Amino acid sequence: MKGFIFYNPTQIVFGEDQTKKIGKYIKDKKCLLLYGGGSIKKNGIYDKVVESLNKYNVSFVEKSGIKPNPVLSFVYEAIEFAKKEQVEAILAVGGGSVIDSAKAIAAGFYYYGDVWDFFIDKAQIKQALPIYTVLTLAATASEMNSGAVITNEKTKQKFNIRSDCLFPKVSILDPINTYTVPKDQVANGSVDAIVHLLEGYFTKKYPNTPIQDGFVETLVKTIISSTKEILKEPANYDARANFMWSATLALNGLTTAGIGEYAFPNHMIGHSLSALFDIAHGQSLSIVFPAWLKYNKDTLNNRLEHFGKEVFGVKSPDKAIEELEIYFKAIGAPTKLKDVNLSEADIEAIAQNAISLAKKWGLNDYSTEKIASILKFAL
Amino acid sequence: MKGFIFYNPTQIVFGEDQTKKIGKYIKDKKCLLLYGGGSIKKNGIYDKVVESLNKYNVSFVEKSGIKPNPVLSFVYEAIEFAKKEQVEAILAVGGGSVIDSAKAIAAGFYYYGDVWDFFIDKAQIKQALPIYTVLTLAATASEMNSGAVITNEKTKQKFNIRSDCLFPKVSILDPINTYTVPKDQVANGSVDAIVHLLEGYFTKKYPNTPIQDGFVETLVKTIISSTKEILKEPANYDARANFMWSATLALNGLTTAGIGEYAFPNHMIGHSLSALFDIAHGQSLSIVFPAWLKYNKDTLNNRLEHFGKEVFGVKSPDKAIEELEIYFKAIGAPTKLKDVNLSEADIEAIAQNAISLAKKWGLNDYSTEKIASILKFAL
Known part of the structure; x- marks a missing residue:
């Protein structure tokens, strides 16, 4: 740690x-x-x-x-x-x-x-x-x-x-x-909380963090199961409660304490989608995150495998990403730029905007080219 | 929740x-x-x-x-x-x-x-x-x-x-x-932290608490694996760190927030062993807890099965208790009264002492007879 x-x-x-x-x-x-x-x-x-x-x-x-x-x-x-x-x-x-x-x-x-x-x-x-x-x-x-x-x-x-x-x-x-929160906002919240948890989980460099890993996996699983329950039955108290507390614990410092350096590259790119096109925060993340995982698949190989096994019970990195996309689609979250009426022509502007946040957040290994390459996985 | x-x-x-x-x-x-x-x-x-x-x-x-x-x-x-x-x-x-x-x-x-x-x-x-x-x-x-x-x-x-x-x-x-903490104290601390986590886990009445369950299971697994590493290699930084943070999170309110009513029956009985015979706190718990689980095995059936599966990868409630005892023995923690030079003759005094704490803590379903019956499983 x-x-x-x-x-x-x-x-x-x-x-x-x-x-x-x-x-x-x-x-x-x-x-x-x-x-x-x-x-x-x-x-x-x-x-x-x-x-x-x-x-x-x-x-x-x-x-x-x-x-x-x-x-x-x-x-x-x-x-x-x-x-x-x-x-x-x-x-x-x-x-x-x-x-x-x-x-x-x-x-x-x-x-x-x-x-x-x-x-x-x-x-x-x-x-x-x-x-x-x-x-x-x-x-x-x-x-x-x-x-x-x-x-x-x-x-x-x-x-x-x-x-x-x-x-x-x-x-x-x-x-x-939260009983009256509409379905699209439930989906946005669900994506946001999951990506909060997974930014640290997938960007940390230090390997030996079993407490934090287990907490993240527990929370992601709980968010997925409770979101599904909420979408079926909006006034399900336990589902709303489990979702609410999970979302709070997803970004209150607990799951990142001890993991060392980590970053928010998906928030960085997502914020630009929101700033330029007023896309809801959760929607920006359900588009960017699968693309980011695909771009980084080779370096995240072992981590994706562990994640897939613990959270979805699947065995390969590809399957792990696939299951996450299936989940996003199932709750009505967009996973491609075209789902929010954006196209390849918009990528350059997003990358240009994101780079200023990359600088503020010290994401020095992100260039406009790299951001554009990531976004191409969302076409 | x-x-x-x-x-x-x-x-x-x-x-x-x-x-x-x-x-x-x-x-x-x-x-x-x-x-x-x-x-x-x-x-x-x-x-x-x-x-x-x-x-x-x-x-x-x-x-x-x-x-x-x-x-x-x-x-x-x-x-x-x-x-x-x-x-x-x-x-x-x-x-x-x-x-x-x-x-x-x-x-x-x-x-x-x-x-x-x-x-x-x-x-x-x-x-x-x-x-x-x-x-x-x-x-x-x-x-x-x-x-x-x-x-x-x-x-x-x-x-x-x-x-x-x-x-x-x-x-x-x-x-x-903590590098110079002697092995017996490492074992005591390990037992103490595990039982802190499991008192709530096994005494709560409310079923639907996946966050808290997952956190407890993560921490118990981490404590078990890091304790073993520490006993082999006392200056293993990651093992000491994972153990230290797990023990802190084991009783800082996090794993019990939302589980509703729960109790500390094993601490109640253990405190009496310590008060009467100056038995180390951890030792009192490694003796009492397996006995308490055996006494309550029938009512805890499903819970023990879930615990065994998640923490030890075993399938039956009996196996779950057995694995915990095997772990306690492996780290040198006593699991029977005779291991600390006590016998059946001492049970009555322990039960009499424990009952005053039972009253203070509102454990109204505990009589001296019940406490004695539990302790008989530690003979």
Whole structure:
């Protein structure tokens, strides 16, 4: 095992009917209530949250309209609003987009420069408003990690930040809050969580990490089986619960602690698909990841064989990739560029965009040519 | 999955040569340096710690002599000493006994009554000195949890406390610090960590917990294989590292979050063996656990079959228990009462002692008769 620091102070409150406790945890702080397109008003989660805030005398102002691939312009507006309202905490009710926006706003609140400075490594986050979340979409693990990804619409950059001050204080994970998540978003979340787990699993260099390998395999298997159950029966509590907790554990630091250096090449390329064409994050990954595996098949031979055996019970590297593609297709996730109306003509632009993220993330062995070659496997 | 709260703010600093950083984390606080029988002076860990404390201007006083099955009388003395010296933090350098003592002292420091009140639920821990640890023996996971077990020599009670204020702030886990741990203590630690994992695995009532099951199976397999490697080659870094991190994850809350109600019946009985006869904790468990499995074989049938298949690749419940006993014997752990010079004549006393802990822990389906019946399987 390689050396690591593991630190994750987020308190997870998991279970049926826990949403009503959110006010108790925030107590006495004026908060900015953030949410997305308004589905929480239709499914009753908004009412539950507001009832709890009122019960525990939490005053709040609200701002909504966050969309998938959350954008910098919203973050700017919300920072101004939060400052004007002198809020003392942020409550994000939603999925990764809402929570990531909350983190960017929380960091920007105490900073006198441009919050984008944090994303381009021009400044370091030193302070942030405390963040609380009520998760309504299991996918990104933002509810239990210190990172956030925001898209700068002007520069077409989908970039990330990370800081210990951005760990949510408390996250409420009530599986029932995800019962109404539509099938395509369930599929996106499933792909996202699986690829979170497998980026480290397939890019790490250090061989002897049986704990982390076993955890990843357990989580991938659980995500696959629970996703299938959810698509058949959206109100299956255990399936929603197993999926929700798996997705959280997929990117909370646990499965990568000790594996040494690893990288996110599929996120790097996927982010460019999202930044340029507003493709959902999960969709970008179900297209890129099988292509990336095929491109790297020879070097990943043994690893793919082990993965195939443990997760799908198949024997060859080819079969392992095939099973993953079959799974993606079965849940309705795109696996080719044409599935999202892109073609070979778009590859150059994606590769050009991705290379700036490759530089930021230190993926120095990625050239535009290599990225293009990978994407050709998705034609 | 059942509802749960997961909260674990301990920062783990894992890896070779990390001991030298401990002073940086404690900085500016006067600390009480606690350790055991002095092995840390022989193997050089003491010098490394002191050098780091000096480097970061951490002033300290020290108290040593903590033994396995740490006792209340030491805790009393150390609380008085800590108060007199007005320390601001505790640094535990050792294994579970030293860290558990540190926690009891940390809690007693701010309490004007008898610290044993916390153990008998007469008072609640509301405040504690910050605790830092340098782990030298992988076994109990006390370095990343909020519990502690202390033996009251007068009343012959081995009881526990738990409080969110008792999570260590920072724990240094350097596998090299465990290179000189003797074989019998490696075996004890291995048994302890395995039984920590399997108490929940075999006593939970809720069936659908694939994440937690997979994590437990991964950790048990890793502990078994790394223990064997360590016994062959004590300075095998990867084996020590995999063992160390597995033991920490075995009781840091992760594998039990979501499994619902579970119990520690084997610890309950084992603690009595230790309290009455000063049997090492690990030894008490390698004797009690196979007996407990045999007693409960019929009700645990399916679970044992699943466990046997996943961990040992065997097919029947009998084989699963047999493989576990074979493993315990192979690492030199006792599996019968006679292996620690006890006999049928001692069973009654153990059962009588255990029943008081059964009451404290709410194990209401355990009578002295039942405990005696279990122990008869260890004859």
